[in-house]
Amino acid sequence: MTKSQPYTQADLAKLGNVLIYLVDRLGPISKTKALKLIYLVQEVSVKTYGLPFFNMPFLVWRLGPVAEDVFVDLSAEEPVLLANYIQRQEEDCKTFIHASQPFSDDEFSDNEMEILALVAKTYGSLSAERLVEVIHRPHSLWYQTARENGVLDYLEQGRMTTTNFEIDFGRLLDDMPERKRMYTGQLDYLEQSRALKV
Structure with a gap:
């Protein structure tokens, strides 16, 4: 999805949930x-299914990767995109996310529910700082993309905080051509269906 495309209600419901x-x-x-x-x-x-969970770009930022629109919404005094799903509260100079309604699994397949459970179990106990370290390892998409675009040192040294370089998740599937074709096809489908829904 490019920045100029609006989110559908289904996109927002999925992200919010x-x-x-x-x-x-x-x-x-x-x-x-x-x-x-x-x-x-x-x-x-x-990595698991060869399918994107969300239809939104993730950019290489210093503490990224970051979905820019989500960052903006979570940073605002009151969320706009996610207003029906979450509330933010300031505690000890940090912003914390709280649910504003019960969880609904209407937007999720069984495989997607497995992904959510796996991520919560595997990474949920890690601090934000530790998650950044995990995502910034030398083999990671963030690290590779930053290095290839000549911004890695600037980001690591704190001399740059944001970029417009997008993470290419398809690289995770480079050694699985059939799955990569499926991934690319799904991205095309999501773009076409978004045009019909907006």
């Missing part, structure tokens, strides 16, 4: 932790 699911299992989570867990849901989904 992912946050509700995570908060229900882990308790209130910091904004940074929420952003990292959303990224990990996408990465684990692509």
Whole structure:
């Protein structure tokens, strides 16, 4: 999805309910932790099933990867995109995410529910700082994309905080050509169906 495309109600319901699911299992989570867990849901989904969980880009930022629109919404005084799903509260100079309604699994397949459970179990006990370390390992998509675009040192040294370089999750499937074709086909389908729904 490019930045100029609006989210559908289904996109927002899915994203909002992912946050509700995570908060229900882990308790209130910091904004940074929420952003990292959303990224990990996408990465684990692509690795496991060859399918994107979300239809949104993730950019290489210093503490990224970050879905920029989600970052903006979670940083606002009151969420706009996710207003029906979450509330944010400031505690000890940090922003924490709380659910504002019960979780609904209407937007999720059985496989997607497995992905959510796996991410919550595997990464839920890690701090936001530790999640950033995990996502920034040398073999990670964040690290590879930052290095290939000449911004790794700037990001690591804190001399740059954001970029417009998008994470290509298809790289996770480079050694699985059939799954990569399925992934690419699903991205095309999501773009076409979005045009019909908006």
